[in-house]
Amino acid sequence: MEVKVLKDILETNDNIAAANAAKFKENNVAVLNFMSSPGAGKTTLVIKTLEAMKRAGIPLAVIDGDIASSVDADRVAAFGVPAVQINTGGACHLDANMIRNGLDKVDLASIRLLIIENVGNLVCPAEFKLGEHKKVMLLSVTEGDDKPHKYPLMFSEADALVINKIDLIGSTNFDMEGFQKTIREMNPDVEMFIVSCTSGEGLEAWDEWVVKQVRELTG
Amino acid sequence: MHEMTITQGILDIALDSAEKSGASKINEVNLTVGSLSQVVPDCVAFYFEIMTKDTIAEGAKLNINFIEAKARCQACGHEFAAEDMIMKCPACGDILGELITGRELAVDSIDID
Numbered sequence: 105m106e107v108k109v110l111k112d113i114l115e116t117n118d119n120i121a122a123a124n125a126a127k128f129k130e131n132n133v134a135v136l137n138f139m140s141s142p143g144a145g146k147t148t149l150v151i152k153t154l155e156a157m158k159r160a161g162i163p164l165a166v167i168d169g170d171i172a173s174s175v176d177a178d179r180v181a182a183f184g185v186p187a188v189q190i191n192t193g194g195a196c197h198l199d200a201n202m203i204r205n206g207l208d209k210v211d212l213a214s215i216r217l218l219i220i221e222n223v224g225n226l227v228c229p230a231e232f233k234l235g236e237h238k239k240v241m242l243l244s245v246t247e248g249d250d251k252p253h254k255y256p257l258m259f260s261e262a263d264a265l266v267i268n269k270i271d272l273i274g275s276t277n278f279d280m281e282g283f284q285k286t287i288r289e290m291n292p293d294v295e296m297f298i299v300s301c302t303s304g305e306g307l308e309a310w311d312e313w314v315v316k317q318v319r320e321l322t323g
Numbered sequence: 324m325h326e327m328t329i330t331q332g333i334l335d336i337a338l339d340s341a342e343k344s345g346a347s348k349i350n351e352v353n354l355t356v357g358s359l360s361q362v363v364p365d366c367v368a369f370y371f372e373i374m375t376k377d378t379i380a381e382g383a384k385l386n387i388n389f390i391e392a393k394a395r396c397q398a399c400g401h402e403f404a405a406e407d408m409i410m411k412c413p414a415c416g417d418i419l420g421e422l423i424t425g426r427e428l429a430v431d432s433i434d435i436d
């Protein structure tokens with residue numbers, strides 16, 4: 105006998121993500137989810153951003169997702185910012201339940217911005233909502249300009265796209281104009297930033313965008 | 324790549340509805356999977372076989388109904404394939420496509436005894 109079910113497989117995750125989002129709202133915290141392949145510069149951008157937030161007087165905390173190790177959280181904690189490491193135990197992405205559990209260790213009442221560094225992966229994190237306000241995707245120019253064709257979902261879902269390692273573009277064949285045109289056709293509303301997290305080039309516009317999100321989302 | 328999580332989700336939903344229907348055995352599980360959901364069917368089938376061991380779904384057949392990604396232009400109403408997520412309308416050139424199918428990932432129905 106056939107029985108209709110009609111149930112979304114990610115529904116459990118989506119429900120927990122909605123509960124996380126309610127918690128963020130209640131505590132007046134803006135939440136950004138950083139996603140990229142391993143090594144694109146997420147942790148480096150987190151550190152640059154927390155320096156900028158210090159200057160802007162915005163208290164923040166960071167949740168670092170990784171398959172194993174606490175290297176990233178240690179790098180962030182060295183700057184005197186609360187950092188929680190979540191080890192996914194082999195899973196290729198953070199899910200809403202991991203964030204819910206991680207939030208036990210975050211004093212939401214004392215911050216206005218929470219940055220979540222997702223597991224380095226261009227595929228899976230795009231499917232799992234965490235309850236964040238904005239999805240921030242990073243791509244470093246050394247990864248090549250063909251990535252939007254290989255990972256369309258992540259590029260089309262991003263609210264902001266940080267094109268990193270611009271200091272290295274001379275040693276690549278990255279076609280910036282063609283790349284940006286493709287991105288516009290996939291995701292016309294995405295905010296793009298061309299930066300170097302090591303030289304600091306282009307980061308003012310990024311910092312301003314983050315401050316604006318915090319102001320708009322936390323009133 | 325996250326097929327294990329997905330497969331666990333499928334199994335949880337199937338076992339839950341089977342229990343609600345008082346079933347003693349699940350024969351088939353029917354899924355709808357959008358082409359943008361990035362799920363590898365063979366991988367899901369592999370995990371499904373392992374995870375269903377010692378449950379009433381052991382040996383159940385997993386059927387997947389694939390749905391191609393499609394977008395509809397909000398300017399002219401034209402519908403077009405959107406596998407690449409390019410939202411530029413091939414009919415009028417506006418970048419106003421809105422995805423209408425391709426993100427599905429659901430358990431549609433189960434066949435039980």
Ligand SMILES: Nc1nc2c(ncn2[C@@H]2O[C@H](COP(=O)(O)OP(=O)(O)O)[C@@H](O)[C@H]2O)c(=O)[nH]1
Nearest residue numbers: 142143144145146147148268269270300301302
């Ligand atoms: N040349 C250059 N290297 C960078 C830049 N941003 C990050 N890196 C380097 O890239 C490597 C990986 O960075 P990390 O922030 O750990 O990447 P994650 O894996 O995405 O967190 C490190 O060695 C960084 O120093 C950049 O803008 N230019």
Ligand SMILES: [Mg+2]
Nearest residue numbers: 146147176221
């Ligand atoms: Mg990192």
Ligand SMILES: [Zn+2]
Nearest residue numbers: 396399412415
């Ligand atoms: Zn059109």
